[in-house]
Amino acid sequence: MRLDYLSIFPAYFDVLDISLVGKAAINGLVEIHAHDLRDWTHDRHRTVDDTPCGGGAGMVMKPDPWGEAFDEIIGTESDPSVHVIFPAPSGTPFTQSAAAELSSAQRIVFCCGRYEGIDHRVIDYARSMWTVHEVSLGDYVLNGGEVAALAITEAVVRLVPGFMGNPESLAEESFSAGQDGLLEYPLFTRPVSWRGLDVPEVLMSGHHGRIASWRRDESVRLTRERRPDLTDSDSSGIH
């Protein structure tokens, strides 16, 4: 899997060299390329933004640098196997299933907006050429798409076959299919008693049936408490 990042702050992605994703890069599972969008400007000030047509506050990212960067980084041929991701507050909520789908992609290009956002024609052009995802990480606004791109990267790359040492652990995580799309149950380890707080007895019983039942009940309880929106989804197993 090749991952490209287009940003006016490419140094944000240096962290990928030291994180788990860096390990995958070393193993050859992923190839990471960060690019400075200003490298595709031609004026002395390396300008990437301009005032919004129709008025309004703030600045909008000009389409020209993006188009030239696309030409060099991705090419000028249409290819639906290339996934282009635009993190944006107005995007579709990013989910574990979206991460799972992207984990089989061979090419992902992250376009990290700044200012008030990117000229919409950039997204329209990308849609005419590649598979585009406008995604949000939640109902809050960041200063740019870089942090969102890092979060999406981690969610996707950890699902790439061969990345996780123990792929079985993925099956029991929150939102995973193995968890019926529910939130993960509470976890405990030794010591059995810590500062007056004990591990639930059932987990020390060695009775696998009771343990499984307790964990399921806890997942259902937590999901109903914290994410009632998940309890009606088809994959949740609870209605």
Ligand SMILES: Nc1nc2cc(Br)ccc2s1
């Ligand atoms: N939650 C998010 N906020 C932002 C802000 C900008 Br500017 C670009 C992308 C995103 S994703």
